[in-house]
Amino acid sequence: MGDWGMDASPDAKYFACRHMSRYPSPSSSCSSLTLHCSPVLSKAKLFHPLDFCCSDNIEDCLSLLNKEQVFAREREITELRDKERAKQNNFVQLTEKLESSRDEVTRLQGVMMSRAAQHALELRRKEQELNRLKERLMEKVERKIALDLLNPVGRLDGKRALWRTGRTKSRREEEMFRALSGQYEAQMKELAAETLHLRNVLERIGADVDNLLSPEKLPPHSPYPPPVSESLQWAGGGGNPPSGN
Secondary structure: OEEEEEEEOOOOOEEEEEEEOOOOOOOOOOOOOEOOEOOOOOHHHHOOHHHOOOOOOHHHHHHHHHHHHHHHHHHHHHHHHHHHHHHHHHHHHHHHHHHHHHHHHHHHHHHHHHHHHHHHHHHHHHHHHHHHHHHHHHHHHHOOOOOOOOOOOOOOOOOOOOOOOOOHHHHHHHHHHHHHHHHHHHHHHHHHHHHHHHHHHHHHHHHHHHHHOOOOOOOOOOOOOOOHHHHHHHHHHOOOOOOOO
């Protein structure tokens, strides 16, 4: 006739099934059928007349099978809807992140463009400055090196100075020392003449004061000091001035 077994349904529940051969016996009117029982029933309910599919209760078996399939499909639809809702929420979040990322990229591109323009301007300015420095350097290299003397020491004979070589080095030094010593002597002579002139003037002034303040013209107890010539003599001779007796 057939054998009983356990089969797995689409909603992951076990059902009791019986596979019947196409021609189990000459007197049987049922073809090859499969019996599904959901869920697995106890032994007392397993042999219910409605649990066997035959020509008498085939419609009941089909209706029961359809109900189980409908329930399974509804559960699947509910799960799929939940998954779709979660994916939709995830899609919305990813869209918002994408928009924020695009805005950030746009802002960074603007910043990079402005900085690139600034760097290009700075580079152009540096290149111009470098070219100017190169031109100045070339001018310095082409120009001959020379020293300008502010107060050159001339020769006594008025001739042009010679190049400093090994032979003329000592001679030039002697001439320089001679010129310096000559200038020093001239200055000393000028100072001596000026000192002499000042001494003469001082002596004349002393003589005039002596004439004005002579003892013959002053009273005996005059409050005026002694003549300037006597004071000069005391200062020059190192002696002590006379007492005022």
